[in-house]
Amino acid sequence: MSVPSRTLSIGGDLLAGRVALVTGGASGIGLGMATAMARHGAAVVLACRRTETGEPAAEALRTDGHDATCVRCDVTRSDDVHAAVTATLERHGRLDCLVHNAVAGQTAGPLQHASDDGWRMLLASSLRASFDCARAAHGALREADGSLVLLTSAAGMEGSAAMPLYGAVKAAQRGLAKGLADEWGPDGIRVNCVAPVARTPALAGAIDADPSLGTRLEARTPLGRIGDPVDDIGPIAVFLASDLSRHVTGQTVSVDGGGFRGL
Secondary structure, eight states, rough: OOOOOOOOOSSTTTTTTTTEEEEETTSSSHHHHHHHHHHTEEEEEEEESHHHHHHHHHHHOOOOOOOEEEOOOOTTTTHHHHHHHHHHHHHHHHHOOOEOOOOOOOOOOOGGGGGHHHHHHHHHIIIIIIHHHHHHHHHHHHTOOEEEEOOOOHHHOOOOOOOOHHHHHHHHHHHHHHHHHHHGGGGGGGEEEOOOOOOOOOHHHHHOHHHHHHHHHHHHHHTTSSBOOOIIHHHHHHHHGGGGGOOOOOEEEEESSSOOOOO
């Protein structure tokens, strides 16, 4: 049985004066993180492949009184990633946190059935884009004593028979984060990963198609429910972007209600 969550009020000014760039920020976990950071005072930039979805998301945040903009960015294109960082700096004059959340590519199912195109897209949107985000943002994050956050998965820590290629890429992102945490520590930059499970539009659609999926996810989660992108995943982004995590780097934070406990 699903355990109802308490209503969470996240406000305040932990991120007042700071600027966060979130890839894949138009919906789901990306928008949840951006929303939480905006509620804590950050100016947020939603980097989205389709502005027709990203701009309405930014407009909704502005309607709620937040500083939010949308920039077009296909993270599989290095020039787009660099342009998104440049646009953020031109508008705000600084960048304090970059969250790389965007992912694309169909690689579920047995390895022998995976398509080459799906594998290449997954590599480009997750691993290569993490590299591009890091290179594009390094100078600005160094100036701000900032934070780089990469979205990974429990599949990157324990593997996944259902998604072996996805697990491989997410493990590689964790390896990159650990190496950058060591390399960039002297620059004052913190680099961490978040491994979330939340009720995104994609997951909600999958549960609608197969209601037993939601039941199975809740059954294997000690807290008994699937997370919310804003109220459950968002506060971790706030934490990692704020001074509350000033001595945390090279880590992976699992935010899944306790479903993964292998760390």
